[in-house]
Amino acid sequence: MSRGLLRSWRVPAFAPAVFPERPDGREGNVLDRLLAGLLGRWAQCTSRFRQRQLRRIAGRVEALAEELERLESEELRQRAAAVRLALLRDGLLDAHVVTCFALIREVTGRLLGKRHYLVQLMGGYALLQGMLAEMQTGEGKTLTALLPAVTVALAGVPVHVITVNAYLATRDANELAAVYGFFGLRVGLLVPEMDAADRTRAYDCEVTYCVNKDLVFDYLRDRLRYQRGLGGERALLREWLAGKPAGADGESLLRGLFYAIVDEADSVLIDEARTPLIISRDVADPYGRTLYEEALSVAASLDLGEHFQVRVRERSVELLPAGRAAITECAAGRGGLWAFPLAREELVEQGLSALYLFDRDRDYLITDGKVQIIDEYTGRVMADRSWERGLHQMIEVKEGLPLSDRRDTVARITYQRFFRRYLRAAGMTGTATEVAAEMRIVYGLDVLRIPPNRPVVRAFLGHRVFLDSERRWASVVERAAEMRAAGRALLIGTRSVKASELVSARLDAAGLEHVVLNARQDVSEAEIVRHAGQSGRITVATNMAGRGTDIVLSPEVRAAGGLHVILSEYHEAARIDRQLFGRAGRQGDPGSCEALAALDDELFTSHAPRWQSLLRRHFSSYEVLPDAAGSFLRHLAQSAAERQHSHMRRQTVIADLRAEKALAFAGTGE
Incomplete structure (x- = not known):
């Protein structure tokens, strides 16, 4: 990474040298969050001023169009090489960025038959500045992201372009590969079925297209391999000094968290941020099917309102004193976990959740004799995911399916904590104004609405x-x-x-x-x-x-x-x-x-x-x-x-911090 770029991005001097990322800052108090929320709303109030700034930059880019159109392909390559040297030497100075955007626009027009509109140039510069650009559906966010991705990569900084599914990552990487290639940049593609060696090669490219969940899981795997702290970083440094290539032992290895462009940012950073991402291992269930059948039977015998309450908003159940007494009565004469009050109450709570909170064809499907979780935000199946603490097994018993192994947590992290670790992050989405305050509070991202290219007549x-x-x-x-x-x-x-x-x-x-x-x-x-x-x-x-x-x-x-x-x-x-x-x-x-x-x-x-x-x-x-x-x-x-979901996201981060301490105490963790 160039010194000029480091200066322009104000990367903290205490960022880890071996694995570049921002330190995970403390959770702010009420006053911190209030101030950040006010700043997020202030950014909305000043959006017209910022739009005028972006329009001036975009106008300077368009002013170079006629000159570049007259150049032959080889002359364009020479100009691209010159701007690359300038970006490496000086960092992201506006003069270099304007030239680079103009070159990208011209090359894209020649190779793909698509030339960036003025509003896409505005959006691209907003992303370069680390903002969240709200661009209406159909405004061409794929081409918009190309502008900062090429510019930052030419400056010597690895770029992650993060999408919400493998189809979009594959489509965008393949469609734009020719443009990246013109500038001498390699494009990596990460899809779920890739092996470790291919994943390492993808991360080694200047620009990597990936899916949000895959990226975070790879990060967790790397942190498991190189535990955070001096000892892990020294081990990694020794391997590099010895000439051992990244991923030589079959593990994928991110080079660091430098610059991220998150597509559908509100879906990733807000909607999916209520659930932490967890790496777990299968363990044989020591209790067997009988325990879950008993728990479901006890749960089914309890009366709603008298023995327990269902809090649909929080997706939770609460046992009432009468319910605890009824469970104690049912547990009489039974051994094992039934002999322990906390254990038996948690079992029955999971049984109540399976019966009252999770519905077939809404929360999960039954496919090939297996429970497959449905992502509530995208409607897609998450075939590799399972619920924790025996809930998954409880639902399998409820549906009369074979019992799968339980899973023990090895490492976990929330989206909030992960994306805050990038040296710079930016995002695009069609809808973010409603969550502008939270984006500022949690991620430090200002939301800026980009006007449409053509008036909306809907x-x-x-x-x-x-x-x-x-x-x-x-x-x-x-x-x-x-x-x-x-x-x-x-x-x-x-x-x-x-x-x-x-x-x-x-x-x-x-x-x-x-x-x-x-x-x-x-x-x-x-x-x-x-x-x-x-x-x-x-x-x-x-x-x-x-x-x-x-x-x-x-x-x-x-x-x-x-x-x-x-x-x-x-x-x-x-x-x-x-x-x-x-x-x-x-x-x-x-x-x-x-x-x-x-x-x-x-x-x-x-x-x-x-x-x-x-x-x-x-x-x-x-x-x-x-x-x-x-x-x-x-x-x-x-x-x-x-309001409820915002509170749940906040509690998810707090719970994640507590869980990390527990995992670290057990010798595992992030």
Whole structure:
């Protein structure tokens, strides 16, 4: 890394020399978090000023276009070599960055037939400055990320471009490889099935495209191999001085955490940050199936409200005094773990969780006789994940499946703690304004909204909250028939596999041909989304956030009014609703959207139950809540859910710090 670049990025002098990363700072107190939140909101207030700064930089880049267009390819290569030397020598000075962006723009136009728009140049410079750029769906975030990735890599700094799934990582790496190659840069690609040697080679490239979970797990594996602290770093240094190549013993090895560009940043840094990433090992279950069957039987005998409470918002159960007494009575005469109060209560709590909190086709699928967890934010199956502390085995017994081995935690880390360790991190997403304060508090990232390249002409047809689900689904089917008759393309968004299949059954009954995209069709999702813009096409999909494939409208659909999006149930975060609506009206295309929800949806029953009951009684003779009442209930419930999730993310970090100390005491850990 060049000295000039180090100066411009203000890398702390105490960053580890062998494995460059930022030290994991302490968790701030209430005052620290309040101040950081105010700074995040202040960044929103000054966004117009920052946009003008970015527009000036982008204008300087565009001013070089005519000159570069006249150059032959060899002359362009010479200019690229010259700017590389300048970046290595001086760091990220604006003059060098402007020239580099202009060269990237010209090369991309020649090799890919795509030339960066002014707003993409603005977004690229924001990423270079370590900001989170909010760019609307369809604004070309892939090409935007190319600008800072090439620039930073030419300055001698390894770059990680982090996406949410292997399809996007592969697509972007392959599509942009020619541009990177023109500048003499190697592109590495990390996908889950790669072996250790291939992973090491991918990390050794100047730019590496990877999936967020794979990257963090590789980091944890490296930290297990080289325990943090002086002894581990000395061992690593001795190997390097002895000429032993990285990964020579078959283990992957990151060169450090230098610069990260996170695509779909709100999904990675906010939505998925409620759960730590854990490396575990399989261990034979010493208790066997009988213990879990007994625990489930005891849990099923308890009465809700009398023996226990279910806190759906926190995804937890709480035993009441009567419940503890009932468990003690059931445990009488039984040996093993039943003889210990804390152990038997935890067993029964896990049994209650399996029965009351985790539903088939919402939280998990049964595939090939195995429980596979569904990612609640993307709707995808996480085949390699399992629940901790016997919950996974409890659900297997509940479903009558063979028992898998229990897993012991070896190392763990949260996304919050991991991404704070990059010397510089940046991100892109279509929706981040709502979480701007938290992005600043947790990651030190300022959110900056980048204007669209073309005005958005998407028509919003309003929100409707029906008194019950039956009327909502009838309205969805009715609207689907209207859109097909009009020659429009239709996307119906649902929150779960179960809901998507319920809609599918309703559409079948109405004789409306359609395609379903949920965790069962994970493999073919890109193909399904790509054809969702055809005339008369109806696509029913679970959460569309982060799917990353453009819905290309046919000429007939564009002429008929574009894609229409129906949100059939509100999400717990308003920005996820915006993500779904953003599938329509991309890049100036025509389109429309509407929300058709129901008063008995999970969002309202979990996060605003009293107001839900009050409105149901007050408007019992209505079919649809008045607009003002529906909007009020939605805002109230989503605000409560977002506060709760923010608190859970905070508690996840605190729990992770405690767990790390426990693991370190046991001789393992990060």
